[in-house]
Amino acid sequence: xxxxxxxxxxxxxxxxxxxxxxxxxxxxxxxxxxxxxxxxxxxxxxxxxxxxxxxxxxxxxxxxxxxxxxxxxxxxxxxxxxxxxxxxxxxxxxxxxxxxxxxxxxxxxxxxxxxxxxx
Amino acid sequence: xxxxxxxxxxxxxxxxxxxxxxxxxxxxxxxxxxxxxxxxxxxxxxxxxxxxxxxxxxxxxxxxxxxxxxxxxxxxxxxxxxxxxxxxxxxxxxxxxxxxxxxxxxxxxxxxxxxxxxxxxxxxxxxxxxxxxxxxxxxxxxxxxxxxxxxxxxxxxxxxxxxxxxxxxxxxxxxxxxxxxxxxxxx
Numbered sequence: 001x002x003x004x005x006x007x008x009x010x011x012x013x014x015x016x017x018x019x020x021x022x023x024x025x026x027x028x029x030x031x032x033x034x035x036x037x038x039x040x041x042x043x044x045x046x047x048x049x050x051x052x053x054x055x056x057x058x059x060x061x062x063x064x065x066x067x068x069x070x071x072x073x074x075x076x077x078x079x080x081x082x083x084x085x086x087x088x089x090x091x092x093x094x095x096x097x098x099x100x101x102x103x104x105x106x107x108x109x110x111x112x113x114x115x116x117x118x119x
Numbered sequence: 120x121x122x123x124x125x126x127x128x129x130x131x132x133x134x135x136x137x138x139x140x141x142x143x144x145x146x147x148x149x150x151x152x153x154x155x156x157x158x159x160x161x162x163x164x165x166x167x168x169x170x171x172x173x174x175x176x177x178x179x180x181x182x183x184x185x186x187x188x189x190x191x192x193x194x195x196x197x198x199x200x201x202x203x204x205x206x207x208x209x210x211x212x213x214x215x216x217x218x219x220x221x222x223x224x225x226x227x228x229x230x231x232x233x234x235x236x237x238x239x240x241x242x243x244x245x246x247x248x249x250x251x252x253x254x255x256x257x258x259x260x261x262x263x264x265x266x267x268x269x270x271x272x273x274x275x276x277x278x279x280x281x282x283x284x285x286x287x288x289x290x291x292x293x294x295x296x297x298x299x300x301x302x303x304x305x306x
Binding site: 046048049064065081 | 265
């Protein structure tokens with residue numbers, strides 16, 4: 001028996017767009033990047049912020065809680081807000097991107113639809 | 120001249136989550152009207168930092184003193200434009216270990232108002248209560264979401280890379296009182 005997707009949307013509805021979706025208690029991000037569609041879990045890997053409510057562009061996903069920025073192509077953390085500590089000249093908080101990544105979700109483009117699966 | 124008042128707030132999350140949120144200065148700019156937080160000094164239990172607040176068209180920079188009194192108190196002093204303000208927040212947890220866990224935060228505020236402003240203390244209190252309510256509503260969105268997603272687990276705040284005030288003290292405190300996954304409890 002084939003697996004049922006948790007979310008299904010016509011491809012035209014996601015082309016050229018970046019959006020957050022809530023499916024029951026799940027949150028997902030769909031970002032049409034210069035390298036193609038990417039689908040991620042919508043929970044920020046930093047401290048759990050709602051990424052779908054942040055700033056979403058083809059080149060950056062910004063969490064609304066702490067302004068941590070992620071690369072939607074690779075999922076990697078790009079920047080942290082600078083760190084209150086770094087600005088104060090203290091050593092804590094390096095200001096370097098954290099070693100955290102967006103969690104990719106399995107998805108497929110089938111029959112004109114984007115189908116997203118649970119993991 | 121001193122004016123004292125108490126605010127009691129409730130939030131559906133664990134004490135560890137509430138304290139972590141207090142110590143996480145990086146989330147301050149997520150609050151409406153707050154920006155540019157900068158830590159100037161931090162020791163094991165006390166810190167000094169400045170935050171810029173937007174009040175209408177004005178940007179006001181205040182220097183804050185913060186002290187963590189484990190396991191459940193934060194003392195906060197600020198030299199505000201209204202005079203010195205001292206705030207002691209005490210967090211009590213109820214329904215620990217159940218899905219119905221919740222915290223009560225008692226905020227005792229003392230204002231040292233200039234003589235000229237003292238007659239307007241009721242108005243000042245009303246403004247501060249309103250500001251406190253706004254911040255509380257914004258914090259509840261964070262705290263209740265975290266409780267729903269991660270339960271009592273605050274280990275993400277304790278990552279090496281995560282800047283958090285008084286991280287070692289907080290770690291000791293949650294190791295005693297819960298808030299870390301079992302694997303991290305024995306060190």
